[in-house]
Amino acid sequence: MKRTTNFNAGPAALPLEVLKKAQEELVDFKQTGMSVMELSHRSGEYEEVHNKAKSLLVELMDIPENYEVLFLQGGASLQFAMIPMNFLHEGETAHFIQTGAWSEKALSEAKGFGETSVFASSEDDNYSYIPEVDASALTDGAYLHITSNNTIFGTQWKTFPGTSLPLIADMSSDILSKKIDVSQFDLIYAGAQKNLGPSGITIVIARKRLLEKEKKSTPKILKYSTHAKAGSLYHTPPTFAIYMLSLVLDHVKQAGGVEAAEKRNEQKAGILYDTIDQSGGFYKGHARTDSRSHMNVTFTLRDDALTASFVEKAKHEQMVGLAGHRSVGGCRASIYNAVSIEDCQKLADFMKKFQQENE
Structure with a gap:
């Protein structure tokens, strides 16, 4: 079989070794007589998969203990709404650094929940650069939001802005591609379909202290704390996508981290x-x-x-x-x-x- 060289922006290429491993286990996962897609998400066999994916992510990204690691659904697009729905309180302002189409969408969603501001932008030159910013003086607001890598325009943050506000980043297209200091951020989110696995699962890494600021009015299913308390098993998770995530993470580990x-x-x-x-x-x-x-x-x-x-x-x-x-x-x-x-x-x-x- 001759493989096609895949330069798609997402869903994107997956390691061939991962695909072959999934193929081997597709019909009979670890002698259960069932596919991993058929396993109950409450079963011991699936629990092992679920916990392995989480522990590998924590290990590879060196995620501190004071963070929650969540497996959600809805892609980054749902996060555009969940974040202001939970953390943009009345009388506060959410600040954005605009570097492309996805940061525009995040800003657009936030406008429906409260006050917003554009702290910096590269729209003046069709998002061809990352703005040089000094966010240290930004002390008033709910949070500062950035998009770490811009798939459409081909730009990427090299160093992240320092701020006393909670720093939130959409890392959908460069998570796990380079070392980052997770402790710089209060919340990181990423759709899996670039570096982590197939579409259908969204990774959220959130500082536990931030979750204490959730609005009480937010529907339970859309609260981060709901999923944190349930270990991302509040409702049926995307089990096959999480299984694939665990295989990809193991592959990254074996290839040197x-x-x-x-x-x-x-x-x-x-x-x-x-x-x-x-x-x-x-x-x-x-x-x-x-x-x-x-x-x-x-x-x-x-x-x-x-x-x-x-x-x-x-x-x-x-x-x-x-x-x-x-x-x-x-x-x-x-x-x-x-x-x-x-x-x-x-x-x-x-x-x-x-x-x-x-x-």
Whole structure:
């Protein structure tokens, strides 16, 4: 079987070893005579899966004991609403740093629950950079919200803003791709379908003290404390997605952990950005060099016809997912953890050949 090289932004590539492991266990999980999809979420067999996923995440991200780790549903999009629903109280303001489409959506949802402000933004240049901010003077408000990596525009925070307010981050597209200090944040959330597993599960890492600030009026199912008290088993969780998460996390651990993943991701991104920078303007990167993402490499060609030809010819070479988002145009290579160095070299070689044929 020849695997397609998958540069999709999400759902994204999964490690082949993980897929094969899931295939082996799909019909009969650990001699239960059932698929993991059929197990009761109250059974001992599933409880082991559930707890393993949590413990691996805690280990890999070095999550302190004063944080809750939750497995929720609804994607990051539900978190856009849950966060202000729980933590934006009357008379307070939620502050946002706008760096792309997803931070726009988070802001839009928050406006329905209370006062908001845009503390900083890079919208003036089509979100091509991460704003330089000093948030230390920001002392009045409910929280400060950022999006750590911007899939559409190909930008990424290199260092995070310091603030006395609770710092909340959407890390859907770069969680587990590099080492971070979890204690800098009061709440981290991430849809799994980039680096963690298949779609259907959302990871939330929340400081326990923050949960004490939940609004009493929030429906029980939408309170973080509800899920924390129930160990993410308040209602039927996405059991298969959590099983896949545990396999992915174990794979990351066996491959050297987050530190090793970070080194690979730096190397992968370097291969593609070097190709862009050495093309003499044939390929033009969208993101400013100091804000370039190691997860989503965005670039444009001279016109739409050439871009369409690039994407189509790449498909013939079994490389998919390279069409850019309409907000930027051009192309985008999403190179999450499961995309290999060899995959990126294959794309770089194709880019050089395509340039030679079309200059």
